[in-house]
Amino acid sequence: MIPLQLSLKNFLSYSEASLDFTGLHTACICGANGAGKSSLLEGITWAIWGECRAVSEDDAISNGAMDVRVDFTFMMHGETCRIIRSRQRDSTGGLEFQIQTSGGQFRTLTQKGIRSTQALIDDYLKIDYDTFINSAYLRQGKADEFMLKKPTDRKQILADLLKLDRYEQLADRAKDTAKQFKLQAEVLTENLAEAEVQLAQIDGITQQRDEVKVEIDRLQQLQVIEEQELESFKTIARQRETWQQQLGWEQKRDRELIQAATQIQADLQLLNTDKNRLDxxxxxxxxxxxxxxxxxxxxxxxxxxDRQFDTYQQSQIKQQQLQQQLERQTQELQLTLGRSQAELALVIQQQQELATTLATAGDVTKAIAQLQSFRQRVTELDRLQAEVLPLQQERVILIGKIDREAAKIQAKLNELILREQQIKVKTNERQQLIDRLTLLDTQITELDNKKVYQKRIEEKGLVKKENIQRLDADVRNYQKQLVELDRKLELLEVPDASCPVCEQPLDENHREHVLTSAKSERENIDRQISASQEEYSLYVREREDLIAQYKQLNRELAGSENLREQRGKLQAQLDSIAELQVNLEEIAIEKSQIELAIESRIYARELQTELAGLLIQLEETNYSEQSHALARGEVDKLRWAEAKQERIKEAERKQQQSIERKERLEIEIAAIEENINLLQTNSDMKIELEAVIKEIEALGYDRNYHNQVTTSLRESQSIQLQYQELQQAQQTQPQLLDRIKILETNERQNTEDRQRSTIEIDRISLEIAKIPDNDVRIMAIEHQLAERRQQLDNNLSIIGSLEQQLTQLHQIKEQLRSQQQQLEAYKQQQKIYDELTKAFGKNGIQALVIENILPQLEAESNQILSKLSNNQFHVQFITQKATKGSRTKKASVKSAKYIDTLDIVIGDANGTRSYETYSGGEAFRINFSIRLALAKLLSQRAGTPLQMLIVDEGFGTQDREGCDRLIAAINAISADFACILTVTHMPQFREAFQTRIEVQKTSKGSQIQVIT
Structure with a gap:
C-alpha cells in the first residue's frame, strides 16, 4: 500500500485538510501534543476499516459538525485505488471503493451495503485492521502491543501476516474429503454385507420358480375349455343385446315424444290463456x-x-298593481296639498301677527306689558314641551317599528309571489311527465312478458342439457368398447395369433369365427355411435339456439330495473306536482290575506294600539307646537317693538312678502285639488284599471270547475293504459292465432309418431322374448375365467419376479468383486487425506513455515536491535516448551511433553530476563526492532506487500544516542518501503528528517504544512 492523497473533513480535530504523499519517502510528522498528528494517520485506518481511537462512531465527527468524510487514495497491486468513507451524526454512513481505469477515471466497485463493500476491501488488501496495527503501524502507546499479546495470539498474528490461513482452508478441504471417502467406504461395506445375504437365496428361488411353471400349465388348459363355452353363450347374448338396444332407442324416443306432447299442451294452454285475455x-x-x-x-x-287561470292571475296582478299606483299617486298629491295648506295657514298667521305688531306700534307701554305676559306663557309652554318630548320620541320609535313590520309583510308577499311563479313552471311540466310515465309502463309490460318467455327457454335448455350429457356418456362407453375390439382385431390379424380372451392358440376355423364376431360387433357399435352423435349434434344445436335466445333476452331485460326506478321517480315527481298545486291555492289565499293587511294597515296591532294610546296621551297634555311658536313669536314681536321704528319697518316689509306668498299658495292649492279630482275620475290609470276589471269579469274563470276537471283527469289516467293494451292486443292477436295453429299441427304429428313408436316397441319386445337369457350363466363363466386369469396373472407375476431376482442375484455376484476392490481404494484415499489434514494443520506445514521464518525474523530483529542498543541486547524466538508436568526432575527426555508457543526471550550481558523488567527506552527499542523486522520481512515476501511503515510517537523514552540509533535503523530499512512516516514532538528528532509534515492546532481546527 503506497499512500498518494489523504483528504479529511470534520474528522476528529480536522475541519478541512488535505495531504499529498507524492514524492514523500521518509518524512516526519511533527507538532505539539494534541495538535492532531495521530489523528492524521488514524484518518487512513478510519477510511479503510472504519477504525480509530474513537469509542463510538459519532465520536469521529468534529465537535459542532454534523458529518464526517475521509477520502484516501493509494497504490496497490499496481493499481490506483480510492476509498471514501462518510457518516452523518446520529445516522448511517457511506462507504465507496473505486479503482482508476486507464483513462484516468475512477470505476466504482462499491457493493450494496457497507458490510459488503468492507468485505470487498479486506479481500482486495489481504489484510485486516488488527494485522495492520500489529505490523506496519506502530500506533501511539501501542508499540508494545505485539509483545504484550499472549504467545498463542502472537503466533496467530504472525500466521495471518504470512497468509497461512490458506493452509487452514486446504486442511479443512482435505478433512471434508477424507470424511466423504470414509462415508463411502462405510456405505459400501454395508452393501457388501447385504449382497452376501442375498446370494444365499439363489437355490430356494430356483426351486420355487419350477413349481410355479407347472401350476401355470394346468391353469391355461382349464381356461381354454371355459372360454369356448363362454363364446357360445355370448353369441346368443349379443343377439339379445342388439334387440334390447333397439328397444331402448324406441322407448327413449317414445318418452321424448311424450315430453314433447306435454310441452305442446302446456304451450297451447298458455297461448289460449293469452287469447282469452285478448278476446x-x-x-x-x-x-x-x-x-x-x-x-x-x-x-x-x-x-x-289552465290558460284561463294564467290569464286570470295576470289580470288580477295587473289590477292590484294599477290600484297601488293610483293610491300612491293620490297620496303623493294629498301630501303635497297638505304641505301647501299648512304653509298657507302659516302665511295667514304671520299676517295676523304682523298686523298685531303694527296695531300696537304706537303704544309702547302696552307692548311692554304684553311682552311680559307672553314671556310667562312661553315659560309655561317650555315646561309642557319638556314633558311632551319623551312622548314624541317614543312615537317616532313606534312608527319605525310599524314601518319595519310593514316591510316584513311586503317581503313575505314578494316571497309568496316568487314561489307561486316557481310552482307554475313545475306545473307546466306535468303533461310531459305523464307522457313519459305512460311510455315507461308500456316498456315495463313488454319486459315482463319477455321474462316469462325467458323462463320457458331456461326450462327447455335444462332438458336439452340432460339429454346431451346422457348421449355423451353413451358415446364414451361405445368408444371404450371400440378400443377393446380394435385391440382384439389387431391380435387376431397376426398369423398364429392366440385368443385375445384366454390367450390360447386358435385354429383357422375358430380364428375366423372370432374375427367375424368381433367385426360384426364393431359395426353394430359404429352404427350406435353414429346415431348417438347425430342425435347429440341435434341437441347441441337446439341448446345453442336456446342459449342465444336466453342471452338476447338477458340483454333486453338488463334495463328493466332501471326502467322501474325511472317510473318510480316520475310518479314521485307527479305526486309532488299535485302537492304543489294544493300549495299554490294555499299560497294564493295567504297572498290575498297579506295584500288585504297591507291595504287596510291591520298589521302590527299591538304597536298600532300602543301608538293610538300615545297619541291620546299627547293630546291630553294640551301642548301645541303652534301655540308655542305663536307665543315665542309674540315675544319676539314685542321685543321688536322695543326697537320701535326698526321693528315696525321690518313688520311692514314682511307684511308685503306674506301677501305675495299667500296669493301663490292659493293658486298651487287650487291646481293640486284639480289634479286629485282628475286622477280619481278621468286619468289614464283609472281608465286602464276599469278596463282590467271588465276583462276579469268577461273572462268568466271558475276555480271550482277547474279543480273538478283536474280531479276527473287524474281519476281517468288508467284509461290511457287500457287503451294502449287494447292497441297492443289488436296487433298481437293474429300472431297468437298463428302460433296456436302451428302448435295444434305439431300436436297431431306427435300423436301419429307415438302410435308408430308403440307398434315398433311391441314388435321388438316379441323378438326379445324368443331369445333365451343366458346372462347368469355368462356371468358365472366370466367370474370363473376372471379368477382363472387372476391366478395366471399372479403366477406369471410370481415367476417374473423370481426370474428377475435370479438375474439381479447373478449381477450382484458379478459386482461383488469390483465393490471389494473399490472399498480398498476408498480406504486408501481416506488414509491419504487424513495425512493431508494433519500436514496442512497448525502443527504441520503452518508450524514448519513459522519455524523456517522465525530464524530470519530473529536475525533481522537482532540486526536492527544491535544498531539501536550498540550490541547490548539479543532476541530469541522459542516455538515449543515443555508442559508443566514435564519440567520435573523425574521426567525423562523421551517422556517429556511439549506444546506450541511463540515466546520471546531477551538476553543481555547478564543473561536472559523477562520483557517486563526492561526500562521504557529499552523496551521500546526491543519492540521497535521486532516490529521493523516484521514489517521488512513482510515487504520481502510477496504475500501482503506492505510498502508503508508508520511509527507514531515512540521516541519520547529515548536519549540522544538512542534517537540517533533509531534514525539510523529507519534509514537502514528505508529502501525496503515506499513510504515511512514517523510522528514525534521532539525538536531534535524532527530535524533529522529532510521532509517534515508540520501539524498546528488553530481556531479552525488542525492545519497541515509540508516542509521539504
Whole structure:
C-alpha cells in the first residue's frame, strides 16, 4: 500500500485538510501534543476499516459538525485505488471503493451495503485492521502491543501476516474429503454385507420358480375349455343385446315424444290463456275507446282552463298593481296639498301677527306689558314641551317599528309571489311527465312478458342439457368398447395369433369365427355411435339456439330495473306536482290575506294600539307646537317693538312678502285639488284599471270547475293504459292465432309418431322374448375365467419376479468383486487425506513455515536491535516448551511433553530476563526492532506487500544516542518501503528528517504544512 492523497473533513480535530504523499519517502510528522498528528494517520485506518481511537462512531465527527468524510487514495497491486468513507451524526454512513481505469477515471466497485463493500476491501488488501496495527503501524502507546499479546495470539498474528490461513482452508478441504471417502467406504461395506445375504437365496428361488411353471400349465388348459363355452353363450347374448338396444332407442324416443306432447299442451294452454285475455279486452274496445276520447276531451278542457287561470292571475296582478299606483299617486298629491295648506295657514298667521305688531306700534307701554305676559306663557309652554318630548320620541320609535313590520309583510308577499311563479313552471311540466310515465309502463309490460318467455327457454335448455350429457356418456362407453375390439382385431390379424380372451392358440376355423364376431360387433357399435352423435349434434344445436335466445333476452331485460326506478321517480315527481298545486291555492289565499293587511294597515296591532294610546296621551297634555311658536313669536314681536321704528319697518316689509306668498299658495292649492279630482275620475290609470276589471269579469274563470276537471283527469289516467293494451292486443292477436295453429299441427304429428313408436316397441319386445337369457350363466363363466386369469396373472407375476431376482442375484455376484476392490481404494484415499489434514494443520506445514521464518525474523530483529542498543541486547524466538508436568526432575527426555508457543526471550550481558523488567527506552527499542523486522520481512515476501511503515510517537523514552540509533535503523530499512512516516514532538528528532509534515492546532481546527 503506497499512500498518494489523504483528504479529511470534520474528522476528529480536522475541519478541512488535505495531504499529498507524492514524492514523500521518509518524512516526519511533527507538532505539539494534541495538535492532531495521530489523528492524521488514524484518518487512513478510519477510511479503510472504519477504525480509530474513537469509542463510538459519532465520536469521529468534529465537535459542532454534523458529518464526517475521509477520502484516501493509494497504490496497490499496481493499481490506483480510492476509498471514501462518510457518516452523518446520529445516522448511517457511506462507504465507496473505486479503482482508476486507464483513462484516468475512477470505476466504482462499491457493493450494496457497507458490510459488503468492507468485505470487498479486506479481500482486495489481504489484510485486516488488527494485522495492520500489529505490523506496519506502530500506533501511539501501542508499540508494545505485539509483545504484550499472549504467545498463542502472537503466533496467530504472525500466521495471518504470512497468509497461512490458506493452509487452514486446504486442511479443512482435505478433512471434508477424507470424511466423504470414509462415508463411502462405510456405505459400501454395508452393501457388501447385504449382497452376501442375498446370494444365499439363489437355490430356494430356483426351486420355487419350477413349481410355479407347472401350476401355470394346468391353469391355461382349464381356461381354454371355459372360454369356448363362454363364446357360445355370448353369441346368443349379443343377439339379445342388439334387440334390447333397439328397444331402448324406441322407448327413449317414445318418452321424448311424450315430453314433447306435454310441452305442446302446456304451450297451447298458455297461448289460449293469452287469447282469452285478448278476446276479453277486444270485446271492450268500444267502451275503452269512448273512455279514452273522454280522457282526451278532459285534457283539452284542462289545457283551456289552465290558460284561463294564467290569464286570470295576470289580470288580477295587473289590477292590484294599477290600484297601488293610483293610491300612491293620490297620496303623493294629498301630501303635497297638505304641505301647501299648512304653509298657507302659516302665511295667514304671520299676517295676523304682523298686523298685531303694527296695531300696537304706537303704544309702547302696552307692548311692554304684553311682552311680559307672553314671556310667562312661553315659560309655561317650555315646561309642557319638556314633558311632551319623551312622548314624541317614543312615537317616532313606534312608527319605525310599524314601518319595519310593514316591510316584513311586503317581503313575505314578494316571497309568496316568487314561489307561486316557481310552482307554475313545475306545473307546466306535468303533461310531459305523464307522457313519459305512460311510455315507461308500456316498456315495463313488454319486459315482463319477455321474462316469462325467458323462463320457458331456461326450462327447455335444462332438458336439452340432460339429454346431451346422457348421449355423451353413451358415446364414451361405445368408444371404450371400440378400443377393446380394435385391440382384439389387431391380435387376431397376426398369423398364429392366440385368443385375445384366454390367450390360447386358435385354429383357422375358430380364428375366423372370432374375427367375424368381433367385426360384426364393431359395426353394430359404429352404427350406435353414429346415431348417438347425430342425435347429440341435434341437441347441441337446439341448446345453442336456446342459449342465444336466453342471452338476447338477458340483454333486453338488463334495463328493466332501471326502467322501474325511472317510473318510480316520475310518479314521485307527479305526486309532488299535485302537492304543489294544493300549495299554490294555499299560497294564493295567504297572498290575498297579506295584500288585504297591507291595504287596510291591520298589521302590527299591538304597536298600532300602543301608538293610538300615545297619541291620546299627547293630546291630553294640551301642548301645541303652534301655540308655542305663536307665543315665542309674540315675544319676539314685542321685543321688536322695543326697537320701535326698526321693528315696525321690518313688520311692514314682511307684511308685503306674506301677501305675495299667500296669493301663490292659493293658486298651487287650487291646481293640486284639480289634479286629485282628475286622477280619481278621468286619468289614464283609472281608465286602464276599469278596463282590467271588465276583462276579469268577461273572462268568466271558475276555480271550482277547474279543480273538478283536474280531479276527473287524474281519476281517468288508467284509461290511457287500457287503451294502449287494447292497441297492443289488436296487433298481437293474429300472431297468437298463428302460433296456436302451428302448435295444434305439431300436436297431431306427435300423436301419429307415438302410435308408430308403440307398434315398433311391441314388435321388438316379441323378438326379445324368443331369445333365451343366458346372462347368469355368462356371468358365472366370466367370474370363473376372471379368477382363472387372476391366478395366471399372479403366477406369471410370481415367476417374473423370481426370474428377475435370479438375474439381479447373478449381477450382484458379478459386482461383488469390483465393490471389494473399490472399498480398498476408498480406504486408501481416506488414509491419504487424513495425512493431508494433519500436514496442512497448525502443527504441520503452518508450524514448519513459522519455524523456517522465525530464524530470519530473529536475525533481522537482532540486526536492527544491535544498531539501536550498540550490541547490548539479543532476541530469541522459542516455538515449543515443555508442559508443566514435564519440567520435573523425574521426567525423562523421551517422556517429556511439549506444546506450541511463540515466546520471546531477551538476553543481555547478564543473561536472559523477562520483557517486563526492561526500562521504557529499552523496551521500546526491543519492540521497535521486532516490529521493523516484521514489517521488512513482510515487504520481502510477496504475500501482503506492505510498502508503508508508520511509527507514531515512540521516541519520547529515548536519549540522544538512542534517537540517533533509531534514525539510523529507519534509514537502514528505508529502501525496503515506499513510504515511512514517523510522528514525534521532539525538536531534535524532527530535524533529522529532510521532509517534515508540520501539524498546528488553530481556531479552525488542525492545519497541515509540508516542509521539504
Amino acid at each position: 276479453s279486452l277486444l270485446i271492450r274496445s268500444d267502451e275503452i275507446s269512448g273512455a279514452y276520447q273522454a280522457y282526451l276531451s278532459l285534457q283539452q278542457q284542462l289545457a283551456v282552463l
